[in-house]
Amino acid sequence: MTEFEFNEPELLDDDMRMVRAQVRRYVEEVIVPQADAWEQAGEIPRKAFRDFGELGFLGMRHPVEYGGGGLGAMSSVILGEELSRCTFGGVASAFTVHSDMSIGHIAHRGTHEQKQRYLPAACAGEKIGAVCVTEAHAGSDVAGIKTRAVRTAEGWLINGSKTYITNGVYGDIYIIAARTDPAAKGSRGISLFIVEKGNPGLKVARKFDKHGWRASDTAELFLDELQVPEDALLGEEGKGFYYIMSTFQNERLVAGAMSVGQMAKGIELTLDYVKQRQAFGKSLWEQPVVRNKLAWLASKTFACRTMVYSCAQMIDEGKDIVREVSMVKAFVCESLQEVLHGCLQLHGGTGYITGTPIERMVRDARILTIGGGATEVMLEEVAKRM
Structure with a gap:
């Protein structure tokens, strides 16, 4: 095989060079031989997340005290770049959505109790994360979301739907955006919630058959009388x-x-x-x-x-x-x-x-x-x- 490489820039320290070498080795020796089967199945085995987590690749940006690596943005770049060299985009997307786009919300904005509850398992690949923002009429226009969350005596009641959610079928920890202030206009009055797999109000409406990224699962979700406790609120109300x-x-x-x-x-x-x-x-x-x-x-x-x-x-x-x-x-x-x-x-x-x-x-x-x-x-x- 002809190798095509650029010189490494000096801004990469020894830690980042080691991360690159380790991820590339894992991609070539473990992911590539199995990824075609994952592509055919339309899902990545949970064992693959656990194995990747054991090597420390799923929590590189997260705090050390909760099982992460405490590294910076460059580690995310190396991870995304090297995972994509496997030639299976769905594999790269499933792992990076988990590590950088869903669980990251908890790492940056969660309380100590929330971080303690979710981050160690997420960093270890034992629990898979999904971020649920997009709706049928609100994609890049995040301010247009219609999903509602109403405060109740037990916490919050959420109703609405989400679509095109990566890891939506097989996920365990869902970060859900909902409008908590119906009077607020546009971007105001939106909050984030942590919802766990198994909540009876969280339903997978369908698993999409996609043009590409076929190894990752992508779902449409219905949030039907989804009851969550008060401490499911992530960060400040209205800052979502x-x-x-x-x-x-x-x-x-x-x-x-x-x-x-x-x-x-x-x-x-x-x-x-x-x-x-x-x-x-x-x-x-x-x-x-x-x-x-x-x-x-x-x-x-x-x-x-x-x-x-x-x-x-x-x-x-x-x-x-x-x-x-x-x-x-x-x-x-x-x-x-x-x-x-x-x-x-x-x-x-x-x-x-x-x-x-x-x-x-x-x-x-x-x-x-x-x-x-x-x-x-x-x-x-x-x-x-x-």
């Missing part, structure tokens, strides 16, 4: 929108990292193919047009990687990066489409056959311009800050 927006910044950074990992792996697979494929009396690699195309795609990948790493460094320095991370989400995820389509083109008919890595990667890549904030929404976020 701001919590979601804060976590979105990390989600968008991870989407950029996943894109970079897919681009690099796509180029690696394509280099291997064009050096073997013969046409017109020579290998495709010997054709200048092919070499130039791959050089261009590699250059774009390097530019995207530099953006992602720079943004992670700014997060770890405590800077406000809403504009920059929106640029990353828009530019890098759109660049992913160009790079992988270019790779598929160079594979010719082989790239169009279901089951080949490059065909699967092209399908899996499409969601990254939609999920976590559509490209058009991201560009508006940039424009508002110009």
